[in-house]
Amino acid sequence: MRRDIFQAIADPTRRAILVLVAVQAMTPNAIAEHFDIKRQSISKHLRILSECDLLVPRQEGREIFYELKIDKMKEIDTWLDQFRKIMEESFKRLDDVLYTIKNKKP
Amino acid sequence: MRRDIFQAIADPTRRAILVLVAVQAMTPNAIAEHFDIKRQSISKHLRILSECDLLVPRQEGREIFYELKIDKMKEIDTWLDQFRKIMEESFKRLDDVLYTIKNKKP
DNA sequence: AAATTGTGAAGCCGTTCGGCTTCACATATA
DNA sequence: TATATGTGAAGCCGAACGGCTTCACAATTT
Numbered sequence: 001m002r003r004d005i006f007q008a009i010a011d012p013t014r015r016a017i018l019v020l021v022a023v024q025a026m027t028p029n030a031i032a033e034h035f036d037i038k039r040q041s042i043s044k045h046l047r048i049l050s051e052c053d054l055l056v057p058r059q060e061g062r063e064i065f066y067e068l069k070i071d072k073m074k075e076i077d078t079w080l081d082q083f084r085k086i087m088e089e090s091f092k093r094l095d096d097v098l099y100t101i102k103n104k105k106p
Numbered sequence: 107m108r109r110d111i112f113q114a115i116a117d118p119t120r121r122a123i124l125v126l127v128a129v130q131a132m133t134p135n136a137i138a139e140h141f142d143i144k145r146q147s148i149s150k151h152l153r154i155l156s157e158c159d160l161l162v163p164r165q166e167g168r169e170i171f172y173e174l175k176i177d178k179m180k181e182i183d184t185w186l187d188q189f190r191k192i193m194e195e196s197f198k199r200l201d202d203v204l205y206t207i208k209n210k211k212p
Numbered sequence: 213a214a215a216t217t218g219t220g221a222a223g224c225c226g227t228t229c230g231g232c233t234t235c236a237c238a239t240a241t242a
Numbered sequence: 243t244a245t246a247t248g249t250g251a252a253g254c255c256g257a258a259c260g261g262c263t264t265c266a267c268a269a270t271t272t
Binding site: 015083 | 110112113115118121124125128129174179183188189192193
């Protein structure tokens with residue numbers, strides 16, 4: 001089964017859960033109250049998010065609080081870095097071109 | 107049909123296509139040569155990426171070059187911003203707590 | 213005009229996904 | 243002990259996905 005962060009955040013419900021939990025760790029029931037979805041379905045999402053290490057469960061008596069692992073979110077940022085670098089290179093090449101044109105002009 | 111950037115980048119092949127095209131605009135055939143996948147399947151991915159405005163086709167004679175629209179990638183970055191802000195707030199609150207503890211110590 | 217090449221669209225098939233319902237188990241409360 | 247509550251797991255179903263094959267069309271080349 002495909003299980004990576006990108007597949008995990010592909011679902012809008014899961015993205016909403018992440019935002020919710022980012023503010024404050026919550027139990028499955030508390031999370032479900034914010035959606036028009038049954039608790040069991042939320043649990044499925046929580047399992048996927050946990051398997052991807054985006055969430056980590058913390059037992060407290062008979063309740064389980066799900067907490068965001070912000071470090072894992074950085075992996076997305078790291079992936080975006082590729083494009084920042086590539087674009088940076090492009091602009092640099094463009095600058096070179098412009099520089100060459102400018103210096104050829106006189 | 108679900109069609110947003112997050113669903114688009116959920117597929118590893120599509121992520122690879124984006125990286126490839128980021129460096130240099132390419133035709134479907136040229137892209138397909140980098141994968142062990144039929145050209146037609148690549149075309150499907152290109153259609154999805156185009157529908158999400160991550161790529162834009164540029165006709166040149168009978169060839170079509172697909173180009174990255176870097177601006178669209180920024181939407182992912184914008185989404186990540188939520189978490190940066192939330193985390194910032196958390197640290198600020200933590201700082202407040204530490205500051206209070208420190209000042210109560212006299 | 214005829215043949216070749218680049219591309220997209222349609223349809224098929226097996227797999228995955230997202231929701232639901234039902235059941236099982238562990239913890240807390242009476 | 244008996245009951246209520248919080249949670250996860252399994253199974254079902256319809257929809258979507260990712261790959262494939264085949265076909266159709268437009269632009270180029272001969």
